[in-house]
Amino acid sequence: MLLREEAATELLDHPGDGSAELAGNLADLARLNRYFGATRTVLGQLERLLASTAPETPVWVLDLGTGGADIPAAIVRWARRRGRRLRVRAVERDRAILAQARRAVAAYPEITLLRADALALPVRDGGVEVAFSTLTLHHLSREEATRLLGVMERVARVGFFALDLARSRLAYAGVWLVTRLLSRNRMTRHDGPLSVRRAFTGPELAALAARAGIEGLSISRPRLFRLMALRRKATGAAGR
DSSP states (O other): OOOOOOOOOOOGGTTTOOHHEEEEEEEEHHHHHHHHTTTHHHHHHHHHTTTTOOOSSSSEEESSOTTTTTHHHHHHHHHTTTOEEEEEEEEEEOOOHHHHHHHTTTTOEEEEEEEEEEEOOOOOOOTTEEEEEEEEEGGGGHHHHHHHHHHHHHHEEEEEEEEEOOOHHHHHHHHHHHHHHHHOOHHHHHHHHHHHHEEEEEHHHHHHHTTTTTOSEEEEEOTTTTOOOEESSOOOOOOO
């Protein structure tokens, strides 16, 4: 078993003043999300969670730890193609990363970017239909990850999901290789393998949900080296 490196720090956790290196790293993450199915997984899960919601019904989706906001942009394109009335609130706490995200989503008025701490979120209970995070949990301590799951449980009316890396020796080797084959970016090469070492396993993620008092959470492995926690609420109906 690969031990979790909770105390280790990724370069993306303290990116500085928004250099070209940061922009390159965020572009790499967006490309990896497309190549290895994370974007498709998010869109597929949204489609299932909103299956009973009419396209004309207004829907709010919340992205916690949006990074470069490539996932919200993909969600908006998906919603436009389907004629859905959907808006995304994308939360990011780092100023430099948020500045990069603002440039990336300038053509998407459906996206509202918010600089905030996801663990102290200014969103009311049941304030959005769906909440989600991608590649966010592994940046957090066990206590913080437990709190983040609790936040999503609180604010989401229809359901929420957290998609992240799954910690294993195979995942570590695979991500190490991929980041070296596909990028020369120092941040990407440093943070990719470390992200795996900081990630949770399925049983660990289930234990965090239990600590948060969340019932009905399912854990799955939707893609290679990925882990997803999903909570579908009984209400199933969106719209206000």
